[in-house]
Amino acid sequence: MAFLTHRDLTAVEEMDKPGCNPAMLERTYAQFGLVNRTVAGWHHTWARHVRPVLRTSGTNTLLDIGSGGGDVPRAFARWAARDGFRLDITAIDPDERAHAYANSQPTTPGVTFRRAFSSELVAEGARFDVVTSNHVLHHLSPGELRGLLADSEQLGTRLALHSDIVRTRVGFALFGVATLPLRGSYIRRDGLTSIRRSYLAEELRAAVPPAWRVERQFPFRNLLVHRA
Structure with a gap:
């Protein structure tokens, strides 16, 4: 797997293409919950990083x-309610297709979906206790990454967390096998592309400002952490 030696910045995920198949795209969104529960590790991150910075009153x-x-912000809302916290969640995505799908699902109390870029919220003067993202970093150019981190520092008054995949040969092979049953969506194809585009921990450290810390998470994750 010599092609995993370096990040493949030329690889493009099918679901990022404007003309991708709408039915396959919708099934991809529907399957994200299963994939993220399996590989993203957000429940552990919630318990270790997010919950300790929340106010009880x-x-x-x-x-x-x-x-x-x-699926990730909806999970945050469930965990907050279970743990006895009041949490208002704003979930943004600039893609009108993602926004439409998210709003088509049953309402989750405390979660509001907006079609927006983080820079728009900075311009509005918005502030949040916690800022998160899941599987966003590998999509970004170097300039876009710097912009996202600058926005996160402006928007997050306590904590910012950006979680993403680590590029490994073992992870690539395991994901390829594990997602074979997920037919009719872009999950397998785009997931493998995502791994090809993703950072090693040392690559991510070299790409971010000193105020950001890179943590390795089991099994194949990078967590980018900024504490205000």
Whole structure:
């Protein structure tokens, strides 16, 4: 797998193409929840990083950037309610297709979906206790990555977390096998492309400002952390 030696910045995910198949795209959004529960590790990240910075009195706020089908912010809302926190979540995605899908799902109390870029919220003067993203970093050019991190520092008053895949040969092979049953969507094809575009931990450290810390997470994850 010599092609995994370096990030493949020329690879483009099918679901990012304007003309991709709408039915396959919708099934991809629908399957994100299963995939993220299996590989993204957000429940552990919630318990270790997010929950400790939330206030037990009053209302906390969280911004999820690039929310896609909306399964991660909905999970945050469930965990917050279970743990006894009041949490208002704003979930943004600039893609009108993702926004439409997220809003087509049953309403989750405390979660609001917006079609927007993080820079628009900065311009509005918005502030949130916590900022998160899932599987966004590998999509971005170097300039876009710097912009996202600058926006996150402006928007997050306590904590910012950006979680993404690590590019490994073992992860590539395991994901390819594990997702064979997920037919009729872009999950397998785009997931493998995502791995090809993703950072090693040392590559990500070299690409971000010193105020950001890169943590390795089991099994094949990078977590980018900024504490205000």
